[in-house]
Amino acid sequence: MSSILTNHGSMSALSTLRSINQSLDQTRVQIATGKSVASSAENASIWAVSKVMESDVAGFKKISESLALGDSTVAVARQGAEAITTLLTDMKNLVASAQVENVDREKIQNNIGKLKEQIQGIVGTASFNGQNLLQNTGTEAGSGKTSILSSLDRSQSSVSGTHIAVRRRDLGTGAAAISASGGSYTADVVTGTLNAARSATLDVSAVEVEAGAAYSLSIVATDGDSSSFDATALNNTATASQTQTEMAANEISYVARDGDTMSDVSRALTNKFASYAARNEIDSSVLNLTSSGSKITATSGVTNGTDTIAIKINVLESDAENTIGGGLDVLNDLDVTTDEGARTAMGQIEGLIQTSIDSAAALGSDQGRLETQSDFISKLSTSLRSGIGQLIDADMIETSARLQALQVQQQLAVNALSIANDAPRAILGLFR
Template sequence: MSSILTNNGATVALQTLRAINTELSTVQTEIATGRRVARPDDNSAIWAISKTMEADVRGFKGVSESLSLGQSTMSVARQGAETITELMTEIKGKVVAAQEENVDRSKIQADIDALVDQVDSIVSSASFNGLNMLQNTDATAGSGSTNVLASIDRNGNDVTNSDIAIRKRDLSTSASSVAATGGTYNADAVTGTLDATQEVDLDLSGLTVEAGAAFSLSIFGTDGNDSSFVEADYQSTAAATETQAEMAAGDMTYVARDGDTAGDVAAALVRKFNTYAAENGLDGNVLSMSAAGDTITITSGVTDGTDTIDVKVNELGADAGNTIGGGLEDLRSINVNSDSGADAALGAIEGLIDVGIDAAASFGSDARRLDTQQDFVTGLSDALKSGIGALVDTDMEEASARLQALQVQQQLAMQSLSIANSSPQSLLGLFR
C-alpha cells in the first residue's frame, strides 16, 4: 500500500543516514584529536585507566627530575672527594720527603699546611643546591644522609614513594673533642688479651653507635722484666682500665657521626692506633691491628703465658656533649718538624688517603645507583606512555579507511533518501 502520509522507505533511509553521519562524526573526531577515547563517554573504563596511568607518568617525570638533581649532587661530591684524595697524595709526598733529616722541614710543613687549607676550601665549596655531602658533623639524627626520590609505587589505589638514601662522607679537618666528665661512660666495653693466644678478635657489634658517642682504644702490656717488649711502651693508660679523663686526653679516640656503624668505628680506631704506633715507635711484631667489618683483630708475635697485652675498647655516650670532628681531622695534627712527628705523619697519612679513596668510591657507587634508577624510570615512563597510547590513541590507518568507507555510505544513503522522497510523486499519475 502506498501512502502520502507515511513514507516508510524515506524513514529507513533517514535513519540509515543519521547513523552513518554519527559514525562519520566519531571518526572525524578521532582523526582530529588523535584519540579514540578522548572523553569519559567514549569508553568510561578505558578513560579512567588511561587517566590513572597519565597521572603516574606525570609522577615519574617528577621522580626523574629528583634523580637528575641527585646525580648532579653526587657529581659535585665525587669530584670534591677525588680532588681531596689527590691533595693528600701530594701531602704524602711532602711527608716522605720530611723523613730525610737533611731537609728544611719548616718549609715542608708550610707546604703541608697550605695543602690542608686547600682541602678545607674544597670541602666548603663542594655543595650543590645548598647540600654539601662532604660535611657531616651535625649530631642531629638523620643529618648524615639525604634521600633521593627514586620511584612511586602503585598498589591498587594506594601510592607510595621509595627513596635512595645517600650517605654523607665527611672530609673536613675540624677537630673532635671528648668530655672529661659527665655522660654515660663504659670502660672496658670490649676487651681482648694477647697471651699465648697471639690473635684475638674484638667484636664491636654490641656497641651503641650514635652521633656524638665517643670510643677509644687503650692498651696495657705486662712484661715485668721487659723480656718480650718494653712494658712502658705498650701502656697507653696508667692502669689496666682507662679513665674517662684519660680517654678525653688520649690519642686513640673517635667521635661517631650520624650514620656511622660499628664497622666505621672499628676502622677509625685502627687508623688511630696506626698513627699512635708510628708516633711512639711501636713494633708491629709486638702489637698490630686490622679491621674487617665490625671486628678489630689484634695480633702479636711475642706474647706468651706471662707477657701479655690487654686491648680494650671504651665508650662514652653522646649525652656527655662530645664534639664531632671531621673525617680528616688528623691532617691538622701532622707536624714533620721533628723525627717523631715525621714518623707519626707517615703512619697517619696512609689511613687518611684511604678515607678519601673510600669516600670517592662510595660516591661513585651511589652515582651509579642513581644512573641505573634514572634509566629504569625513563624506560618505565616510556612503557606507560606506550600503554596509554595502545588504550586511547587512534589507529590512523584504520580511521582513514573507515572515513572513506563512511563517506561512500553517506553518499549512497543520501541517494537512497532522495529516491525514497521522490516515490510519492508517482501517485500523481493515478489522478491524471
C-alpha cells in the first residue's frame, strides 16, 4: 500500500543506515584505541577479566623488581662468603707453616691477624640496600632470615603473596658467651655410651632449638688404669653430669642463632670437638664424632666392657641471656705461637673453612632459586600480556577491511534512503 503519511521503505532504509553508522562508530573506536573491548559497556565479562589480568601483570612487575633486589642482596653475600673462603684457605697455609718448630711463629700469627681483619671487613661491608646476610646475632624471632616476595597466588576470593625465605649465614668473628648462672639448665638431655659395641648415635631431633639457647657436648670417660686411653685428656667435666658453670667454660659448646636447626647445632658441636681433639691430642681411633642431620655418631676403637666413654648433650635455654657469637668465632682462639696452639689451629681451621664453604654454597643455591623464579615471572607476565591481547586487542587488518565495507554500506544506505524518500512523489503524478 502506498501512502504519503507513512513511508515504510524510508523507515527501513533509515533503520539500516542507523545500524551501519553504529557499527561504523564502533569500528572507528577500535581503530583509534586498538582494542576490540575498550570499556565495560562493550563486553562487561571480557572487560572485567582483562582488568583482573592487567592488575596481575602490574603486580608481577613489582615482584620482578623485588626478585632483582633480592638477587643482588644474595649475590653480594655470596661473593663475600667466597672471598672469606679464599682468605681462610690462605690462613690454613699459614697454620700449616706454623707446624714446623724452626719458623717465626710470631710473624705467622701477625699475618693470621691481618687476614682475620680482612674477614671482619668483608662481613661488615657485604650489604646491599641495608641488608647484610653475613650477620645473624639477633635473638628476635624471624631475624635469621629475609623474605623476598616471589609470586602472587590468586584464588576465587583473594590474592596472597608467596615469599622465598633466604637464611642469613653468619660469618662474623664475635665471641659467644654462655651464662654460668641463671636460666633453665638441663644436663644429659641426650646421652650415648661407647662400650664393647664401640659405637653410639645421639639423636637430638627432639631437642628444641631457639635463638640464644646454648648447647654443649660433655665427655665422661672411664679407664681405671689408662690402659686403653687417657681419660684425663678426654673428660671435659669433673662429674658424671656437666654443671652449668662447667658448660660456660666448655670448649665444645654452641649458642644457637635464629633459624638454626638441630642439624646446625650438631654440626657446630662436632666441629668444636675436632678442635678440642686436636688440642688434647685425642686420636680418632680413641674417639671420633661425625654429624649427619640431627644425629651425632660417636665411634671408638678402644672401648670395651669396662673402659667406656659417655657422650652427653646439655641445654641452657635462652632465658639465661647467652650471647650469640659469629659463625667464625673460633678465629679468636687461633694462636700458632706455641706448639699446642699450632696443633690446635689445624683442627680449628678445617671447621672454619667448611663453615664458610657451606655458607657460600647455600647462598649460591638461594641465588639460583631467585634467578629461576625471576625467569619464570618474566615468562608468566609475557603470557598474561599475550592472553590479555587475545581477549581485548582488535585485529587491525580485519578492522580495516570492516571499515571499508561499512563505508560502502553507508553510501548504499544513504542512496537507498534517498530513493525511498522520493517514492511518495510518484503518487502526486496520479493527481495531475
